[in-house]
Amino acid sequence: MILSIESSCDDSAISITEIKTKKLLFHKKISQELEHSVYGGVVPELAARLHAEALPKILEQVKEYFPKLKAVAVTATPGLAVTLVEGVTMAKAIAVALDIPLIGVNHLVGHIYSLFIEKETKFPLTCLLVSGGHTQVMEVKSLTDIQTVAKSMDDSFGESFDKVAKMMGLGYPGGPVIQELAKDGDRLKHNFTVPLHQSPLIAFSYSGLKNAVRLAVLEEEKNEHPNFKDIAASFEHIATKHLTMKLKKYFKTVKPTTFAIVGGASANLYLRGQIQDLLKPHNAELILSELKYCSDNAAMIGRVAVEMYEKKLFISLEDLDIAPRSLL
Ligand code: KG4
Numbered sequence: 001m002i003l004s005i006e007s008s009c010d011d012s013a014i015s016i017t018e019i020k021t022k023k024l025l026f027h028k029k030i031s032q033e034l035e036h037s038v039y040g041g042v043v044p045e046l047a048a049r050l051h052a053e054a055l056p057k058i059l060e061q062v063k064e065y066f067p068k069l070k071a072v073a074v075t076a077t078p079g080l081a082v083t084l085v086e087g088v089t090m091a092k093a094i095a096v097a098l099d100i101p102l103i104g105v106n107h108l109v110g111h112i113y114s115l116f117i118e119k120e121t122k123f124p125l126t127c128l129l130v131s132g133g134h135t136q137v138m139e140v141k142s143l144t145d146i147q148t149v150a151k152s153m154d155d156s157f158g159e160s161f162d163k164v165a166k167m168m169g170l171g172y173p174g175g176p177v178i179q180e181l182a183k184d185g186d187r188l189k190h191n192f193t194v195p196l197h198q199s200p201l202i203a204f205s206y207s208g209l210k211n212a213v214r215l216a217v218l219e220e221e222k223n224e225h226p227n228f229k230d231i232a233a234s235f236e237h238i239a240t241k242h243l244t245m246k247l248k249k250y251f252k253t254v255k256p257t258t259f260a261i262v263g264g265a266s267a268n269l270y271l272r273g274q275i276q277d278l279l280k281p282h283n284a285e286l287i288l289s290e291l292k293y294c295s296d297n298a299a300m301i302g303r304v305a306v307e308m309y310e311k312k313l314f315i316s317l318e319d320l321d322i323a324p325r326s327l328l
């Protein structure tokens with residue numbers, strides 16, 4: 001079995017995965033959303049302190065598996081430096097105490113493997129990662145052959161939902177609240193410009209849209225009873241249209257066969273529907289993670305760890321270091 005730890009942002013999670021069957025035997029996650037919500041975003045130092053409390057609590061529950069552990073895996077990149085350290089330090093301590101190898105996992109690869117928890121992998125695939133930290137398209141051929149073909153030049157898709165929610169005073173995380181608010185809104189009410197629509201670049205940008213939404217929010221606040229549902233709906237529509245327009249362009253040269261959406265924001269239903277429509281003329285299959293594994297978790301880290309264990313991709317105590325920025 002492998003014990004895996006995730007602490008790259010605001011979720012403390014530990015999983016136990018059986019190597020032979022790739023079965024998830026245990027998974028527990030303690031989210032810090034409530035604690036960060038008052039600040040409208042993740043406060044790194046607070047997140048680190050909360051991990052230091054939560055991780056040992058979860059670890060206590062998996063002690064019975066200790067004699068059967070063959071390796072310990074941990075998210076080492078990318079993420080917040082002060083929170084990655086919490087997981088990495090715990091993983092090193094376990095590796096020393098039980099004399100088992102260490103596996104350092106890339107969180108983005110983890111999101112890709114969230115598609116295959118308790119399942120066999122299905123490669124090649126084109127994968128759109130939309131999370132709080134990243135917006136990128138990757139061509140995935142195998143565990144070690146992942147090419148990023150497009151990424152955001154500034155904010156990420158999920159982050160833009162968080163910032164828009166913050167402008168409206170709706171707390172953190174913004175994705176689910178904006179999605180809910182947008183349901184009854186008019187998607188065409190605010191004619192926000194689609195980012196980079198005139199650019200030939202296949203890349204993403206959310207800072208301009210965020211600013212346009214900010215101005216609309218300020219305008220709406222002048223009303224006695226401000227109602228943000230039309231702004232939320234128009235924002236969600238344009239944020240998604242930006243992704244689908246760039247993907248449409250990309251599909252002109254690289255035809256999709258299997259397409260996946262992963263990451264916390266892949267839970268967005270409007271995005272799922274729009275991508276589904278985009279894939280129809282290509283007869284491409286859309287694959288998604290289970291909703292509970294879209295956002296950060298340790299089950300996906302465990303699933304990557306099993307693949308890395310089979311390939312003996314271990315790392316020494318001295319070499320395992322955190323890297324806030326991913327090379328992917
Ligand atoms: O993957 P994740 O849990 O953490 C990172 O690796 O960043 O993603 C969290 C992000 C947050 O920005 C959150 O607002 C966004 O995913 N998110 C959503 C939805 N649910 C979560 N964004 C849009 N629509 C949603 N339904």
Ligand code: ZN
Pocket residue numbers: 107111131132263264295296
């Ligand atoms: Zn993530």
